[in-house]
Amino acid sequence: AQTVTQSQPEMSVQEAETVTLSCTYDTSESDYYLFWYKQPPSRQMILVIRQEAYKQQNATENRFSVNFQKAAKSFSLKISDSQLGDAAMYFCAYRSVLSGGGADGLTFGKGTHLIIQP
Amino acid sequence: EAGVAQSPRYKIIEKRQSVAFWCNPISGHATLYWYQQILGQGPKLLIQFQNNGVVDDSQLPKDRFSAERLKGVDSTLKIQPAKLEDSAVYLCASSFVNRGTEAFFGQGTRLTVV
Numbered sequence: 582a583q584t585v586t587q588s589q590p591e592m593s594v595q596e597a598e599t600v601t602l603s604c605t606y607d608t609s610e611s612d613y614y615l616f617w618y619k620q621p622p623s624r625q626m627i628l629v630i631r632q633e634a635y636k637q638q639n640a641t642e643n644r645f646s647v648n649f650q651k652a653a654k655s656f657s658l659k660i661s662d663s664q665l666g667d668a669a670m671y672f673c674a675y676r677s678v679l680s681g682g683g684a685d686g687l688t689f690g691k692g693t694h695l696i697i698q699p
Numbered sequence: 700e701a702g703v704a705q706s707p708r709y710k711i712i713e714k715r716q717s718v719a720f721w722c723n724p725i726s727g728h729a730t731l732y733w734y735q736q737i738l739g740q741g742p743k744l745l746i747q748f749q750n751n752g753v754v755d756d757s758q759l760p761k762d763r764f765s766a767e768r769l770k771g772v773d774s775t776l777k778i779q780p781a782k783l784e785d786s787a788v789y790l791c792a793s794s795f796v797n798r799g800t801e802a803f804f805g806q807g808t809r810l811t812v813v
Contacts, residue, residue, distance in 0.1 A: 585741075624788055625702075626742070626804035672741050684755035686732055687802065689741030 583608045583675050587690035594663050595698045601648075602658045602693045604673030614676040615649065615656045616687065621669040629671070632656065634678075660695075668697045701725065703805035705791050711811045717779035720808045724772065724793030730754075731768060732802065733776050734790040742790055748774065749796065781812045 584607045594600035606615070617629040632640045632649050639647050644664075648657045660667055674687040704723040712718050724731050729750050734742035745764065747755040750771040759766070763782070768774040778785055788809050794802040 624790070624807045624809070626790065626792070628801045631801070674741075683730075683749050683796070684747060685730075686734075686744035686747050686755055687742070689743070691739070691741050 583610075583613075583677065583688050585673050585675050585688050585690040587673055587693050589693045590691070591694040591696065593696040593698060594660075596665060597662055599659060599661045600663055600695065602660075602671050602673075602695065604656045604658070604690060606654050606656065606673070606675050608654070608675065608677075610677060612678040614678065615647075616674040616676065617645070617647070617656075617658045618672045618674060618689075619667075619669045620672060620692070626672070630658065663697050665697050665699060668695055670694050703791055703793055703803050705789075705805035705808055707808055708806065709809050709811075711813060712781055714783055714812050715780040717777065718781055718810060719775050719777045720789050720791075720810075722774045722776070722791030722805060724774070724791070725803055727795070728793035728803075729771070729796045730794045730802075731774050732792040732794075733766060733774070734792065736788040736790055736807070738787070745776070778810075781810075783812050786810055786812045 586605045613634045615632045618626045619629050620626050630640050630642045630645050644661045646659045670692045672692045673690040706721050731748045733745045736742040745759045746766045748768040766776045788807040790807040792802040792804045
């Protein structure tokens with residue numbers, strides 16, 4: 582079974598600065614998807630960015646980018662020019678490609694609470 | 700485009716009572732998931748449907764939890780009887796049948812068992 586580890590329960594950053602959230606995972610599979618989700622107090626999970634394991638190029642979405650190190654099984658999220666609206670819980674998640682029968686539920690880490698200091 | 704709808708938003712019940720949650724996925728999404736999110740943890744998959752059929756229920760406590768998806772659209776998740784440790788947020792998500800596509804989540808139901 583796959584596991585996802587987020588070792589930073591809480592991170593704090595000044596508005597307009599850059600912050601990096603860490604995520605490591607354990608898998609024996611060679612192909613899979615990785616995601617970062619944001620969960621504000623409203624509880625609705627919102628996709629921030631996704632990475633396909635077979636793609637070497639790191640994904641980027643506006644101010645959000647990832648550093649995907651497949652050999653190290655590391656998938657960190659960098660948020661540039663942090664804004665007050667970025668404050669939320671951030672979850673790293675793994676999705677298998679090879680599991681049988683179409684099972685493709687996400688495996689989540691425990692999350693990192695991101696605080697933005699004005 | 701309407702999102703994933705869940706009801707109720709909040710529910711408080713006593714232990715040993717039963718409770719049901721409802722989910723209406725995004726139109727056209729064949730895959731539907733139920734997740735349990737205990738306070739301070741990430742969501743954990745309970746069950747996955749594809750159309751009417753169950754694809755994965757390996758983490759569903761089948762002695763007390765049940766779920767169904769009627770006509771491949773709406774879904775209900777039931778707990779009977781509830782235990783204190785079932786207190787959590789229950790999230791419903793849906794997606795197209797493609798492992799790389801985004802799963803869209805509802806706002807969840809916060810269950811408190813007292």
